Amino acid sequence: MRIYLKVIWISLSLGMLITGCSDSGTTAIENIHLVPMTSETVIRNQTVLIKGDRIVEIGAAGSTRLPGGCNVIDGQGAYLVPGLADMHIHTRDDWRTEAWPVSPLALFLANGVTTIRDFGPKGKTTTFPLRWREEISRRTLDGPWIYASGEKLYASPADDAAGQVRRNHSQGFDFQKIYSYVSPGDFKTAMTTAKELKFYTAGHIPFQLGLAKTLFYGLDEIAHIEELDFEFITFDRKKQLPAKQWLPYVVSQAMRHYDMRSGFNETEFRARFSPTLSDIIQRIKTSDTPVCTTLSVGDTIVKKLFQASWFRARPENKYMPKTYWQAFKQGREKHQQQFRGVENLALFKYELEKLLLRELHHAGVTLLLSTDCGTGRMGIAPGFSIHDELRILVENGLSPYEALYTGTVNAAHVVAKMGGRGDFGTIAIGKRADLVLVQGNPLENIGAVRNIQGVMAAGKWYDKLRLAEMTALKRK
Numbered sequence: 001m002r003i004y005l006k007v008i009w010i011s012l013s014l015g016m017l018i019t020g021c022s023d024s025g026t027t028a029i030e031n032i033h034l035v036p037m038t039s040e041t042v043i044r045n046q047t048v049l050i051k052g053d054r055i056v057e058i059g060a061a062g063s064t065r066l067p068g069g070c071n072v073i074d075g076q077g078a079y080l081v082p083g084l085a086d087m088h089i090h091t092r093d094d095w096r097t098e099a100w101p102v103s104p105l106a107l108f109l110a111n112g113v114t115t116i117r118d119f120g121p122k123g124k125t126t127t128f129p130l131r132w133r134e135e136i137s138r139r140t141l142d143g144p145w146i147y148a149s150g151e152k153l154y155a156s157p158a159d160d161a162a163g164q165v166r167r168n169h170s171q172g173f174d175f176q177k178i179y180s181y182v183s184p185g186d187f188k189t190a191m192t193t194a195k196e197l198k199f200y201t202a203g204h205i206p207f208q209l210g211l212a213k214t215l216f217y218g219l220d221e222i223a224h225i226e227e228l229d230f231e232f233i234t235f236d237r238k239k240q241l242p243a244k245q246w247l248p249y250v251v252s253q254a255m256r257h258y259d260m261r262s263g264f265n266e267t268e269f270r271a272r273f274s275p276t277l278s279d280i281i282q283r284i285k286t287s288d289t290p291v292c293t294t295l296s297v298g299d300t301i302v303k304k305l306f307q308a309s310w311f312r313a314r315p316e317n318k319y320m321p322k323t324y325w326q327a328f329k330q331g332r333e334k335h336q337q338q339f340r341g342v343e344n345l346a347l348f349k350y351e352l353e354k355l356l357l358r359e360l361h362h363a364g365v366t367l368l369l370s371t372d373c374g375t376g377r378m379g380i381a382p383g384f385s386i387h388d389e390l391r392i393l394v395e396n397g398l399s400p401y402e403a404l405y406t407g408t409v410n411a412a413h414v415v416a417k418m419g420g421r422g423d424f425g426t427i428a429i430g431k432r433a434d435l436v437l438v439q440g441n442p443l444e445n446i447g448a449v450r451n452i453q454g455v456m457a458a459g460k461w462y463d464k465l466r467l468a469e470m471t472a473l474k475r476k
């Protein structure tokens with residue numbers, strides 16, 4: 001009996017080998033229009049060959065020779081774009097449990113997100129994203145490529161700022177995240193250590209430092225456009241406050257100085273703040289500091305506060321964890337609490353962030369497509385949020401090509417700066433085979449990126465049916 005079963009098992013495996021993938025190990029995606037992102041162009045009627053996790057050949061349909069036994073995917077005239085990166089997310093150790101209706105790892109893939117960068121894991125340990133990355137690279141787990149920061153330097157006094165940076169570095173993380181409540185002393189120590197180790201740094205602008213000092217000490221990247229809001233507020237940066245009291249203090253100062261009840265008036269704002277605005281943009285531009293956009297946050301805050309029933313009925317929101325909706329119904333959700341009684345502040349700040357986005361883009365600052373999803377605490381649906389972010393970028397003056405650029409070419413550029421292989425983000429020979437097949441030309445209409453026909457992540461193909469299975473909600 002045991003031998004009999006073994007024979008069946010062997011023949012099943014062989015059968016899968018022959019039908020699923022070929023002995024040449026090569027896959028061809030045929031009959032596609034290529035959006036390579038190497039320039040603003042569409043190359044019509046192409047074939048792309050993939051071997052292992054790499055793109056090995058690109059050529060005109062008809063004149064590209066397919067190796068014998070090659071696995072062929074018919075693109076049926078769809079557009080092939082590089083996989084997208086969400087450059088600011090948070091992993092959580094419960095993603096793969098019942099806490100989430102569907103694992104965000106699957107949601108990312110189903111939305112064409114083939115790279116994520118973790119800005120601080122939430123869970124019992126901080127090293128689980130490294131284990132997941134290992135599993136994904138061994139193909140025992142389906143998910144996007146993960147870059148990760150490990151434990152963030154959160155507040156001062158830090159136990160041992162230098163030690164923490166060293167630990168994250170030696171554990172194999174890709175960068176150090178620094179948060180709002182770090183003192184100038186700890187910040188300097190962390191930055192000096194990071195520079196010694198050639199370890200990339202990204203984060204908030206600590207309240208006690210402000211933008212100028214943060215850039216002076218060499219923070220490599222700013223984690224949100226939102227961080228720049230605080231530059232317009234006058235407050236005492238030398239104040240000694242516990243972490244939790246900083247934000248209420250700064251907000252109270254903002255409310256004292258400006259009347260936000262009548263909303264955001266760009267002309268008035270510019271009349272009052274244009275020197276500050278140009279100073280901010282100039283500093284970021286001249287220091288060549290990339291900035292994560294994460295405007296999905298502001299967009300989501302405004303929607304949940306002012307269009308709550310629409311927000312709750314949003315199709316992608318059924319993928320949020322149950323605990324999120326419990327908190328929401330009870331009015332205990334993060335932003336419901338933060339903006340209670342000061343709802344207009346949310347509107348004001350989102351308008352300001354969109355103005356900052358337009359200015360940063362106009363100045364040619366490196367923007368990074370990112371949505372701050374994954375915590376399950378803010379109502380931002382992993383994967384889906386990338387399409388919101390792209391829409392917001394295009395609504396604020398980026399062309400569809402420029403918007404895609406922030407989540408492909410710019411993402412790869414920054415990964416290379418972090419010391420990784422920035423070998424993704426364009427469709428070119430030798431690049432990692434991270435590809436998204438979409439219906440319609442995304443360079444004409446960014447919304448086309450939502451019409452996903454299939455996704456390839458590091459050479460592994462997921463067709464539409466497979467993606468639907470992976471993201472199917474279990475019936476209650």
Ligand SMILES: [Zn+2]
Nearest residue numbers: 088089119372
């Ligand atoms: Zn974040």
